[in-house]
Amino acid sequence: MKSLGGIMVQAGGSVYREMIKVFLFSAVSSLVLVPLVLFVPAGLALVLVPLLYAPLVAGIFHAMHRLLAGERAGLKTMLAGAVRYFAPAVLFGLMCSVFILILVSTWWYYGQRDGMWNWALAIFQTYFVVMVFISQLYTLPLIVQRQEPFFRAVGRSVKLTVLRPGYTIGAFFQLVCVTVVLAATVVGFAVLYAGIAAIYVNLVVRNVLNAAEGSEPSQDGEAIGGVTG
Numbered sequence: 001m002k003s004l005g006g007i008m009v010q011a012g013g014s015v016y017r018e019m020i021k022v023f024l025f026s027a028v029s030s031l032v033l034v035p036l037v038l039f040v041p042a043g044l045a046l047v048l049v050p051l052l053y054a055p056l057v058a059g060i061f062h063a064m065h066r067l068l069a070g071e072r073a074g075l076k077t078m079l080a081g082a083v084r085y086f087a088p089a090v091l092f093g094l095m096c097s098v099f100i101l102i103l104v105s106t107w108w109y110y111g112q113r114d115g116m117w118n119w120a121l122a123i124f125q126t127y128f129v130v131m132v133f134i135s136q137l138y139t140l141p142l143i144v145q146r147q148e149p150f151f152r153a154v155g156r157s158v159k160l161t162v163l164r165p166g167y168t169i170g171a172f173f174q175l176v177c178v179t180v181v182l183a184a185t186v187v188g189f190a191v192l193y194a195g196i197a198a199i200y201v202n203l204v205v206r207n208v209l210n211a212a213e214g215s216e217p218s219q220d221g222e223a224i225g226g227v228t229g
Helices: 004-017 019-039 042-068 075-084 086-110 116-135 139-146 150-163 165-185 187-212
Strands: none
Touching: 004 019, 004 165, 004 187, 019 042, 019 075, 019 187, 042 075, 042 086, 042 139, 042 187, 075 086, 086 116, 086 139, 086 150, 116 150, 116 165, 139 150, 139 187, 150 165, 150 187, 165 187
16 A cells, blocks of 8 residues: 555656646636635535535546546546536535534634633534544545445545544645645645645545555555554
8 A cells, every 4th residue: 555655746746747637627616616715605605615616626536537547538527527426526515514614603602702611612523523524535536436426435435534544634634734835825726726636635545445455455654654544
């Protein structure tokens, strides 16, 4: 099983080779995301982002999966993927919106109150939501790569996280680091992030699935920092 460092290097090479596609797919999806974030009220955006943006992200995952498999994939492939995976992508987006709402409402309610127990509850809720997001790292790629129904993909993502917790947390941390770096540049996030994230997460999931199914020999201690799931 490849280390997370090896996956990051592999993803970097793929991003370099497919830079035009990364830019194109990310820019097209951002044409939908940016207006929703900047001009739509937050409550409405939590509904519209899953309906309009999440399917495009699924389309990007589909197109990048095809490219990583050595096939040709362009904007038509991305849009076809967005249509094909519209329903599960919307469900996935709505699930994310629900937990984001839980996190925001938790700090809005408990953060304004004094007392150790209020802060403890807020921190516990935050930990719970973060772990939910970590456990769903594999969901969208499972839908795209293995054509799994949404709820089965959600359950299998949790199982893979339990089987390889260290690896999954490490992969999620790397993705968060990339997110923060690109978000700091604003423009870089708009024109690069979705494509880079799709390549990286697809490679991580393919690596985990290959190891779980015995397609590759497992190599203990290869995960980043010497931690394996």
